[in-house]
Amino acid sequence: MNAPGADSPQGGSVDSRARLHPWSRYVALGDSFTEGVGDPEPRSPGGLRGWADRVAEELSIGHEDFAYANLAVRGLLLQQILDEQVGPALALQPDLITLNAGGNDLIFHRSDPDKLAVRMDAGVELLASTGATVVLFTGPDWGATPVFGQVRGRVAVFNENLRTIAARHDAVIADLWALRQLTNALMWDPDRLHFSPLGQHTIAMMVLDTLNIPHTLRPMTPKDLPERSWREARADDLVWARDHLVPWVLQRIKQRISVEDRQAKRPEPGPVFGARMPPGTFIGNTPHT
Template sequence: MGDSFTAGIGDPEPRSPGGIRGWADRIAEELSAGRRDFAYANLAVSGLVMRQILDQQLGPAVALKPDLVTLSAGGNDLVFHRSDPDRLAAMLDAGVGMLSATGATIVLFTGPDWGDTPLFSHIRGKVAVFNENIRTIAARHNGVIADLWTLRQLSDPQMWDPDRLHFSPLGHHTIAAMVLDTLDVTHSLLPLQPKPLPVGSWRDNRAGDVVWFANYLLPWLVRRVRPGGDGVPLAAKRPQPGPVVPSAGPLPAPLVQPRSVG
């Protein structure tokens, strides 16, 4: 659940839905290795604020009866709308409570430290306050914190997309490894060595093209011909759970042993 961060903006991959990959896909690739029963959905939509994420994604997420949920929200509120971090936290708390009631493991993200970024250094205090609220919410609902604020590797400019808002492929890879480490999951992601996307079959790739055209290219083209169109996808990246990368042959030997989640 989330916005452009979870959708994977900044990590281009033509073979992925919407032409983007991201940390969430990279985590799912690791968790799915050797597991035929694994299914992954990504409900994130670029550009959404906290209220939109909760209104549009909370119900579908609960309906999927998940074992593991990641939720990142509030970044657009703080960066573009100067929202009050305490009010954002109150909304988030209610949503996390509903997710926690499903019995799923909930992963919440703190915001990154933009202190060295001239454009966003003025909101550093608000991000810090919001992060403390997030830690409190996680403790209240037995959630897990994926701590971008203390991930010092993110101070390297190579971790960021040229737009300075989103993460680069290396940044997404680094975040994926951090989340897996936080969940105490053994994985094959090595520092500073992003893995390529596993190859699917021709049939699988054609199916992915259809999804990409319907959910991303067509809406993008429609908005481009309208005045004021911004080109932001309106559809979830992976609205239905399914294989991360459909296999063209036998499954590889297991790479990870995910911990049991309740």
């Protein structure tokens, strides 16, 4: 499917008047991938930025009424995402929805990709029935990694099922499997499960290109925060990866996250740049290096 938008998306400098798109309310659903784990930013809700924030930043340019909500919660399985996020998402009446689910099922529970697809199909059917543009993500190719490479076959089967689901419901596929830039180790967090800031930036570019939206993102050049904040974020990231991320991954193998800990990143739709994210921090400024 060709998503609504410009005919020839290009990275780099783009006149905001050319950034035409039909969406005014974007809601992101998913797990840690959509929450933005691996891309720390203290001034963002939940202390994370991520690809979805980066996409929303670009979509908000020149659209004063644009609102963005992110319901993602790390650690959730596919059925949990459908049960806990689809209803609230529909209540927000979005016209653009991104949905990523199933990765935790395939990696940590070795679930049957065909059975997962049946559940996914029902959820996508409900989301698509609203008339919103629905974006689905294929799983990345972990073939080069010694541990996660073992699930490569199941991910590939699930991806093919997702393409069928997308065709059935006129959804858009954001193809992580085909994004060969992700073979670069710099794209990944030290845990090799989540994406680094560069990886999140690269995925945001792919999503915008898939939606045919011109944007200001450039390959291998993430939009940085001001120098001091960026350095602090990276220092915090090193400590966080050592003290929190690896233990968290191990914990995910042993137990499911408790219900009381499931808090959406941005449960209410609102301007991309709130009180803690002043306009111009990422958009419209020359990046600070």
